[in-house]
Amino acid sequence: MGGNKPSGGYTGLNVYAYDLHTDYPNNLKTTEHLTSATFDASGHRNLTLHFARWLTIERGLSDQASIEVSTNGADWTRIWTNPIAESLNAEEWILKSLPLPAWVDGSPTARVRWGMGPTDTIQTAGGWVLDDIELFGDPIPQALAITLGPGSGNESSVVLSWPSQPGESYTVESSEGIGQAFITVQKDIVSTPPLTQFTHRIPDAGSGQLLRVRRQ
Ligand SMILES: [Ca+2]
Numbered sequence: 735m736g737g738n739k740p741s742g743g744y745t746g747l748n749v750y751a752y753d754l755h756t757d758y759p760n761n762l763k764t765t766e767h768l769t770s771a772t773f774d775a776s777g778h779r780n781l782t783l784h785f786a787r788w789l790t791i792e793r794g795l796s797d798q799a800s801i802e803v804s805t806n807g808a809d810w811t812r813i814w815t816n817p818i819a820e821s822l823n824a825e826e827w828i829l830k831s832l833p834l835p836a837w838v839d840g841s842p843t844a845r846v847r848w849g850m851g852p853t854d855t856i857q858t859a860g861g862w863v864l865d866d867i868e869l870f871g872d873p874i875p876q877a878l879a880i881t882l883g884p885g886s887g888n889e890s891s892v893v894l895s896w897p898s899q900p901g902e903s904y905t906v907e908s909s910e911g912i913g914q915a916f917i918t919v920q921k922d923i924v925s926t927p928p929l930t931q932f933t934h935r936i937p938d939a940g941s942g943q944l945l946r947v948r949r950q
């Protein structure tokens with residue numbers, strides 16, 4: 735089948751490739767890997783791997799390409815394989831985006847590897863060419879820790895702000911002191927990532943009121 739290679743990177747000149755010039759071989763008995771350095775995903779969740787690929791390969795029943803993820807460099811979980819029944823023939827750069835499993839969230843040592851093989855005895859193609867590998871994620875909220883700021887020009891109010899995610903909503907509650915019940919000040923506060931703010935008016939300035947924010 736063969737596979738033409740790109741004349742340069744998706745960006746710039748440099749790429750990672752199984753082979754820059756020729757097809758992957760027949761009779762690969764095992765899987766050969768390109769393994770990333772560790773990504774520090776601490777403090778992040780909803781991780782997504784982005785990369786540009788130029789991949790031609792026979793159908794998965796014959797020749798296999800794979801992508802795996804690990805947080806310890808020893809145990810790998812497969813997150814992508816080439817289609818079983820169709821070959822990939824497009825000789826062009828394609829931007830791919832793959833969500834990583836939730837257990838990778840917050841890992842300081844996330845790794846990804848691209849596998850080539852095994853392959854069968856006939857027909858080869860270009861195999862992996864990769865560029866612009868990136869990992870994206872959302873910040874993990876810090877248990878809704880509140881930052882207090884002064885209200886604007888009004889001594890009897892404070893501004894609460896907390897880390898927040900799209901689509902969430904919050905309730906602000908107050909208590910008159912330790913051991914006192916919390917009551918709702920405001921509910922259905924709509925998230926405005928990365929920080930949501932709420933201006934709380936204190937009826938009796940300096941009363942020692944406790945405030946908390948809860949995710950609904
Ligand atoms: Ca490049």
Ligand SMILES: [Ca+2]
Nearest residue numbers: 797854856857
């Ligand atoms: Ca083959």
